[in-house]
Amino acid sequence: MSIKEVARIAGVSTATVSRYLNSPEHVREKTRKKVQEAIRSTGYAPNTLARNFRRGKTSLVVVVLPSVGDPFFEGVMRGIWRVADAEGYSILIRETQFNTHEFDDYSEIVFSKQADGIILLASTSPFTSGPAERAGHGDRLPPIVIGCETVAPQLSQFPSVRVDNAAAAAEATAHLVQLGHRRIGFIAGLQASLLTRDREQGYRQAMAEAGLPVADEWIVEGRQTLDGARAAARQLLALSPRPTAIFCANDEMAMGAMHEIRRAGLRIPQDISVIGFDDIRYAEILDPPLTTVAQPTEEIGEHTMRRLCRAIDGGDIGAEPEIVPHRLVVRESTAAPPADES
Amino acid sequence: MSIKEVARIAGVSTATVSRYLNSPEHVREKTRKKVQEAIRSTGYAPNTLARNFRRGKTSLVVVVLPSVGDPFFEGVMRGIWRVADAEGYSILIRETQFNTHEFDDYSEIVFSKQADGIILLASTSPFTSGPAERAGHGDRLPPIVIGCETVAPQLSQFPSVRVDNAAAAAEATAHLVQLGHRRIGFIAGLQASLLTRDREQGYRQAMAEAGLPVADEWIVEGRQTLDGARAAARQLLALSPRPTAIFCANDEMAMGAMHEIRRAGLRIPQDISVIGFDDIRYAEILDPPLTTVAQPTEEIGEHTMRRLCRAIDGGDIGAEPEIVPHRLVVRESTAAPPADES
DNA sequence: TTGTACGCGTTATCAT
DNA sequence: ATGATAACGCGTACAA
Numbered sequence: 001m002s003i004k005e006v007a008r009i010a011g012v013s014t015a016t017v018s019r020y021l022n023s024p025e026h027v028r029e030k031t032r033k034k035v036q037e038a039i040r041s042t043g044y045a046p047n048t049l050a051r052n053f054r055r056g057k058t059s060l061v062v063v064v065l066p067s068v069g070d071p072f073f074e075g076v077m078r079g080i081w082r083v084a085d086a087e088g089y090s091i092l093i094r095e096t097q098f099n100t101h102e103f104d105d106y107s108e109i110v111f112s113k114q115a116d117g118i119i120l121l122a123s124t125s126p127f128t129s130g131p132a133e134r135a136g137h138g139d140r141l142p143p144i145v146i147g148c149e150t151v152a153p154q155l156s157q158f159p160s161v162r163v164d165n166a167a168a169a170a171e172a173t174a175h176l177v178q179l180g181h182r183r184i185g186f187i188a189g190l191q192a193s194l195l196t197r198d199r200e201q202g203y204r205q206a207m208a209e210a211g212l213p214v215a216d217e218w219i220v221e222g223r224q225t226l227d228g229a230r231a232a233a234r235q236l237l238a239l240s241p242r243p244t245a246i247f248c249a250n251d252e253m254a255m256g257a258m259h260e261i262r263r264a265g266l267r268i269p270q271d272i273s274v275i276g277f278d279d280i281r282y283a284e285i286l287d288p289p290l291t292t293v294a295q296p297t298e299e300i301g302e303h304t305m306r307r308l309c310r311a312i313d314g315g316d317i318g319a320e321p322e323i324v325p326h327r328l329v330v331r332e333s334t335a336a337p338p339a340d341e342s
Numbered sequence: 343m344s345i346k347e348v349a350r351i352a353g354v355s356t357a358t359v360s361r362y363l364n365s366p367e368h369v370r371e372k373t374r375k376k377v378q379e380a381i382r383s384t385g386y387a388p389n390t391l392a393r394n395f396r397r398g399k400t401s402l403v404v405v406v407l408p409s410v411g412d413p414f415f416e417g418v419m420r421g422i423w424r425v426a427d428a429e430g431y432s433i434l435i436r437e438t439q440f441n442t443h444e445f446d447d448y449s450e451i452v453f454s455k456q457a458d459g460i461i462l463l464a465s466t467s468p469f470t471s472g473p474a475e476r477a478g479h480g481d482r483l484p485p486i487v488i489g490c491e492t493v494a495p496q497l498s499q500f501p502s503v504r505v506d507n508a509a510a511a512a513e514a515t516a517h518l519v520q521l522g523h524r525r526i527g528f529i530a531g532l533q534a535s536l537l538t539r540d541r542e543q544g545y546r547q548a549m550a551e552a553g554l555p556v557a558d559e560w561i562v563e564g565r566q567t568l569d570g571a572r573a574a575a576r577q578l579l580a581l582s583p584r585p586t587a588i589f590c591a592n593d594e595m596a597m598g599a600m601h602e603i604r605r606a607g608l609r610i611p612q613d614i615s616v617i618g619f620d621d622i623r624y625a626e627i628l629d630p631p632l633t634t635v636a637q638p639t640e641e642i643g644e645h646t647m648r649r650l651c652r653a654i655d656g657g658d659i660g661a662e663p664e665i666v667p668h669r670l671v672v673r674e675s676t677a678a679p680p681a682d683e684s
Numbered sequence: 685t686t687g688t689a690c691g692c693g694t695t696a697t698c699a700t
Numbered sequence: 701a702t703g704a705t706a707a708c709g710c711g712t713a714c715a716a
Contacts, residue, residue, distance in 0.1 A: 003709065013687045018711055028685060045454040050709035053395040054692060060434075068419050068435075074411020081437065090456070092402075093410075093435050095423060112387040114432070226623055259627035281568055285601035287629050345693060355703045360695060370701060392693035396708060687716075692709105700703080 002044060010038035021046060057116055061308060062092045062109055065121040066224065070252065071280040072297065076121060076147060079301020087309050089116070096122050110142030117143035117308045120158075122193070143311035147304035148295075150198040151321055159311075159319050161304045163326040165195055168293045169202025169247070170209075171328055172275050175291070176245045177210045180336045181273065184212075185236040185243035187222040187229055187253050196224070196249045199277060203247055218243055222253040229256030237264050244337035245273035251280045251292055258286060258333070269335035279329055288332035296324050344386055352380035363388060400458055403650060404434045404451055407463040408566065412594065413622040414639065418463060418489060421643020429651050431458070438464050452484030459485035459650045462500075464535075485653035489646035490637075492540040493663055501653075501661050503645045505668040507537055510635045511544025511589070512551075513670050514617050517633070518587045519552045522678045523615065526554075527578040527585035529564040529571055529595050538566070538591045541619060545589055560585055564595040571598030579606050586679035587615035593622045593634055600628060600675070611677035621671055630674035638666050 007014040012031060020027050020035040027035070038044075052058050063080060065073050077091075084091055092115060109115050146160035176184050186203050189196025200219065207214050220236055222229035229248065233256065236243055246261075248254035254276030258268060266272050268288055276283060279294035303322060311317045349356045354373060362369050362377040369377070380386075394400050405422060407415050419433075426433055434457060436448070451457050488502035518526050528545050531538030542561065549556050562578060564571035571590065575598065578585055588603075590596035596618030600610060608614050610630055618625060621636035645664060653659045 003711095014710080015687060015689095015712075016685090019686085022711075026685075031685080045450065047709055048454045048456045049391075049395045049398065049400060051711085053391045053694090053708090054710045054712095056391065056692080058391065067416065068410050069413045069416025071411045071413070074409065077410050078437075090434050092432050095419075108387065112390045114390045226627060230627075255624065255627060259629070262629055282597065282624070285568060285572075285597060287601070287604055345695095356694080357696085357703060357705090358701085361702085364695080368701075373701080389693055392708095393695080395692090395710095396694045396696090398708080685716105688714085690711105690713090692711095695707090697706080698704090700701100 002047060006035070006038045006042055006044050009042060010034045056113070058114060059089050060092050060115040061089050061117050061119060061305070062094055062115045063119045063121060064094045064096060066096050068093060068095060071282060072250070072252070072278045073121065074281075075297025076301040076304075079298035079303075080119065080305045081301075082298075083302050083305035083309065087305075089305075089309070107142050116312045117145070119304055119308055120144060120146045121148055143308055145304050145308040145311065145317075147300055148195065150194040157319055159307055159317050160321040161300050161307065161324065162321060163293075163295050163300075164323050165198035166202035166205065168326040168328075169199035169249075169277070170206040171202075171326075172247055172277065172293050173203045173206035174210070175328060175330065176247065176273060176275060176334065177206065177212065179245075179273065179334060181243075181245040182212055182337075183215075183218065183241065183243040183245075185218045185220070185239075185246040187220055187232045187236070187246060187248045187257060189222060189224045189249045189253070191221065193224070199249045222248065222256070224250065224253065226252060226256040229253030230260045233257035233260035234264075237261065237266070243272070245275070245334070248274065248276050251276035251278045251283050251290060254290055254292070254333075255282065255286065258290075268333050271338060273334040273337070275334055283329075284331065286333070291331045291334040292329055294327045294329050296326075299324055344389060348377070348380045348384055348386050351384060352376045398455070400456060401431050402434050402457040403431050403459050403461060403647070404436055404448065404457045405461045405463060406436045406438060406448060408438050410435060410437060413624060414592070414594070414620045415463065416623075417639025418643040418646075421640035421645075422461065422647040423643075424640075425644050425647035425651065429647075431647075431651070449484050458654045459487070461646055461650055462486060462488045463490055485650055487646050487650040487653065487659075489642050490537065492536040499661055501649055501659050502663040503642050503649065503666065504663060505635075505637050505642075506665050507540035508544035508547065510668040510670075511541035511591075511619070512548040513544075513668075514619065514635050515545045515548035515589055516552070517670060517672065518589065518615060518617060518676065519548065519554065521587075521615065521676060523585075523587040524554055524679075525557075525560070525583065525585040525587075527560045527562070527581075527588040529562055529574045529578070529588060529590045529599060531564060531566040531591045531595070533563065535566070541591045564590065564598070566592065566595065568594060568598040571595030572602045575599035575602035576606075579603065579608070585614070587617070587676070590616065590618050593618040593620045593625050593632060596632055596634070596675075597624065597628065600632075610675050613680060615676040615679070617676055625671070626673065628675070633673045633676040634671055636669045636671050638668075641666055 003014050003017050007017045017035055144158045146158050148162050150165050151160045188200050220232035222232040246257055248257050254274055258274055261268055261272055268274055276290050276292035279292045283290040283292050307317050345356050345359050349359045359377055448460050486500045488500050490504050492507050493502045530542050562574035564574040588599055590599050596616055600616055603610055603614055610616055618632050618634035621634045625632040625634050649659050
């Protein structure tokens with residue numbers, strides 16, 4: 001009973017107060033003053049619950065990501081928020097913690113109208129059944145945009161914003177090849193993650209193009225975590241002959257790998273080169289500063305959110321991926337292999 | 343027109359469908375079956391907007407923190423989510439980006455019923471005017487619980503969950519003193535942050551207790567960022583004589599400081615010791631592994647959220663801070679000062 | 685330009 | 701155990 005109260009005090013109808021709130025230009029100056037004063041004196045704030053209900057919109061968007069506290073997502077989230085604030089959306093964050101969630105979990109959120117749309121920053125195969133065949137909801141899919149992740153065939157019906165992971169990974173690998181490396185290890189993410197699979201593919205492709213073989217044991221899964229990467233690095237270092245360079249599917253894993261390399265008494269890059277992916281803020285203060293592939297994170301976030309907004313507003317945003325530019329950042333963790341290796 | 347639809351198909355009233363949803367035990371087995379079938383066949387999902395509206399609850403909680411992508415908050419958020427999931431709440435995250443926001447921004451969220459409560463993980467003086475004097479809302483303050491941050495007098499009306507920052511900082515400082523350090527620098531966070539002020543106070547207290555003087559230039563503001571800490575470290579290293587140890591108000595800043603120390607050609611801990619605060623996941627893989635103060639982050643998150651839930655449910659949770667235990671983790675970044683310094 | 689009156693989907697109250 | 705119905709606060713035809 002609140003807009004009523006304001007209306008009563010202002011001596012106008014509830015409709016006028018509502019109009020004052022939503023289209024002030026349709027209210028006469030004089031009336032506007034009265035309403036304004038009534039609102040001020042009562043400290044009235046529209047009940048968002050009622051408003052959402054009436055409008056059929058929550059102005060909420062769910063962002064699904066593997067893990068907050070991952071420095072990489074800081075920039076992406078910042079971009080998302082910038083647009084969200086401007087467009088009046090609030091962001092609900094769900095962590096997958098690397099678990100393969102049911103797609104239903106997320107679409108349910110939309111179908112039960114808890115959110116207007118979903119941004120998937122981590123699509124570790126979120127689909128159990130084809131989303132299109134969901135019982136009951138018919139053909140109306142919730143607005144979804146995928147950020148960062150590579151889109152697998154099953155996800156190709158959704159738009160995405162990302163770098164060309166395969167090309168970027170190939171570029172990184174080529175950088176090592178050019179320095180003279182021939183045995184290059186690869187610490188992959190989770191196999192369930194399409195993104196790291198693409199990076200692995202880029203690595204394989206670059207190796208092939210250089211006419212270099214890729215031994216099976218050169219590719220180890222680092223599970224996207226510090227500890228996983230450390231175990232993976234230990235495996236690679238135990239190889240004989242061991243790789244002269246290691247390409248890590250992201251910077252977090254590169255940090256873990258570098259630690260193990262140091263512990264093994266090896267020097268970076270003199271004994272072994274390391275290259276990462278993402279260019280998180282720690283990359284440049286590592287010892288030595290990490291060569292890596294930078295992604296325009298804020299841009300990804302902004303474009304992803306903007307595209308989602310358009311989809312929510314009913315616009316047709318297509319299903320094509322939007323590819324944003326990556327950039328190889330050469331620092332000091334990569335160099336030519338030891339002399340006796342050439 | 344959806345619960346109606348289900349009711350029509352099941353051949354019962356809307357009230358019965360509603361009851362089936364909310365208190366099935368009050369529905370006869372036979373009726374239950376009918377409703378269940380109708381729901382299944384229609385793929386009906388209750389409209390959360392309408393439900394929230396009716397119940398006057400959003401089941402949303404806002405968490406305010408300085409920055410996602412900060413590894414420290416990963417654990418805290420995890421604890422919060424664990425409880426939130428169990429209690430049926432979703433989490434809305436707002437970043438302060440170290441800006442001093444108006445308290446109104448946040449309380450507005452509650453007063454306009456966009457959320458049921460607020461968790462403040464970063465209270466850089468969020469109050470412009472005393473919250474109690476807010477016009478309109480009278481004396482009814484929104485449910486708020488503060489996590490991690492130290493409570494300043496103006497915030498003492500709110501409950502909090504945190505470690506004893508002053509005591510922990512004193513302990514860390516004492517550790518350096520015991521190793522033989524006499525000139526200990528301190529890289530502080532933002533002066534606006536109560537938390538880092540408390541840590542500074544603990545540092546000062548420990549120095550005083552050891553009978554050691556604290557030169558003004560030994561305390562430098564690191565602005566809670568990598569870059570800020572780097573600048574601060576450069577300042578400290580330029581001092582003559584320079585400190586033989588540096589206490590950083592958090593691990594993030596310690597990372598920045600360590601980088602600058604290396605760049606200056608100094609060895610840790612042989613030439614200079616470094617100690618941090620938080621024990622983020624990178625602490626143990628730094629070079630050398632960082633001595634720091636560990637906080638039970640998940641526990642903080644869980645307790646904070648649990649307390650907020652009780653407050654939302656109308657329980658009286660008091661205003662006393664709940665102090666959780668910290669733990670000094672000694673690794674390899676601290677050692678006795680160079681021989682000629684004793 | 686302003687007011688009246690209805691409906692949004694759900695839950696809660698009260699009969700039955 | 702179930703059904704009829706009144707709210708909840710807001711937006712918006714439509715009428716004035």
